[in-house]
Amino acid sequence: MAHFLDIIDQDQIKEHMQNALKTGKISHAYIISGDAGSGKKMIAGVFAQTILCEDKKDVDGVIENCGECHSCKQAQSQSHPDIRIVRHEKATSIGVDEIRQQVCDDVYIKPYSDHKIYIIPDGELMTQQAQNALLKTLEEPPAYATILILTSNIDAFLPTILSRCIVFNLKPVRDDLIQKYLMEKRQVVDYKAQLAVSFAQGNVGKAILLSENEDFERLKNGAIDLVSRLGRTQISELIERLQTLLSPKEGSEKKMDVILTNDFLDVLLFFVRDILVYKAENSADHLIFADKLSYISSVTEKCSYKEIDNILMAIERARARIRANVNSLMTLEMLMLDIKENL
Numbered sequence: 001m002a003h004f005l006d007i008i009d010q011d012q013i014k015e016h017m018q019n020a021l022k023t024g025k026i027s028h029a030y031i032i033s034g035d036a037g038s039g040k041k042m043i044a045g046v047f048a049q050t051i052l053c054e055d056k057k058d059v060d061g062v063i064e065n066c067g068e069c070h071s072c073k074q075a076q077s078q079s080h081p082d083i084r085i086v087r088h089e090k091a092t093s094i095g096v097d098e099i100r101q102q103v104c105d106d107v108y109i110k111p112y113s114d115h116k117i118y119i120i121p122d123g124e125l126m127t128q129q130a131q132n133a134l135l136k137t138l139e140e141p142p143a144y145a146t147i148l149i150l151t152s153n154i155d156a157f158l159p160t161i162l163s164r165c166i167v168f169n170l171k172p173v174r175d176d177l178i179q180k181y182l183m184e185k186r187q188v189v190d191y192k193a194q195l196a197v198s199f200a201q202g203n204v205g206k207a208i209l210l211s212e213n214e215d216f217e218r219l220k221n222g223a224i225d226l227v228s229r230l231g232r233t234q235i236s237e238l239i240e241r242l243q244t245l246l247s248p249k250e251g252s253e254k255k256m257d258v259i260l261t262n263d264f265l266d267v268l269l270f271f272v273r274d275i276l277v278y279k280a281e282n283s284a285d286h287l288i289f290a291d292k293l294s295y296i297s298s299v300t301e302k303c304s305y306k307e308i309d310n311i312l313m314a315i316e317r318a319r320a321r322i323r324a325n326v327n328s329l330m331t332l333e334m335l336m337l338d339i340k341e342n343l
């Protein structure tokens with residue numbers, strides 16, 4: 001169940017959509033542009049459901065869908081006959097035939113209600129031919145049609161497409177708003193919410209994923225546990241633990257996951273920043289890993305600023321090597337030895 005009130009920030013977009021709903025002047029084509037996880041699908045879904053709702057409500061000046069009428073129920077179960085989501089077979093492109101069949105031809109079949117809404121996820125994957133086919137529909141759409149193109153790359157569109165669409169750019173959301181949302185609406189505890197927000201960089205979807213992802217929690221605890229035992233761990237054991245920690249699934253082949261490896265470096269980076277912050281402020285108020293306070297305070301006493309700086313540089317070196325496709329395990333092993341030397 002989603003409403004305009006659930007869309008965090010993005011005031012400009014909400015205002016535009018609200019105006020369209022209030023005046024009944026809904027455009028024929030919109031592009032919603034933003035990174036993966038930034039909320040494109042959610043916003044398109046709220047807009048579509050509200051356009052079609054049979055019993056719209058005015059909630060303190062905001063037009064919302066009722067969430068209960070037949071149309072809303074169908075929209076929520078993704079079975080609304082007048083909300084058409086364009087699917088594509090290939091992972092890397094949306095072909096001209098797919099656009100023709102699912103949009104250009106389909107659009108002339110009259111809707112069950114008084115609107116017919118097309119949502120095209122991954123719009124940037126449309127081939128040039130597909131975009132040209134879509135353009136014909138955008139030039140002369142039936143009165144009841146609205147097309148919502150979602151994309152993470154606005155540069156992939158023909159200028160002729162862009163000129164016929166209202167373009168919304170999703171902006172990164174302020175950290176405090178995301179944190180409030182996680183704690184109030186999703187009952188995430190404060191330190192977890194703060195950690196997820198620090199990693200998500202304004203991306204609400206990523207923050208939700210991180211705050212509810214057990215893999216991330218496992219990675220965080222594993223990484224800090226690994227660092228705290230460095231002094232007592234043999235190299236062979238260290239390698240084994242790294243492999244276990246960074247393999248996508250328990251028991252799967254021991255190929256380390258690139259995303260996990262990058263997240264692992266992020267965890268280390270934030271952890272070292274905490275050590276730095278604690279050293280400077282001598283207070284736990286601004287720590288991301290507040291739950292590891294006793295360890296952080298013990299390390300801080302032993303570590304000089306120079307040593308902390310050495311560790312930060314070693315983490316960045318490791319990141320550069322992994323970006324250049326140097327063997328991950330070897331890179332992390334070297335990093336761990338660098339950390340051990342300075343901690």
Ligand SMILES: [Zn+2]
Pocket residue numbers: 052053054055056065066067068069070071072
């Ligand atoms: Zn409704």
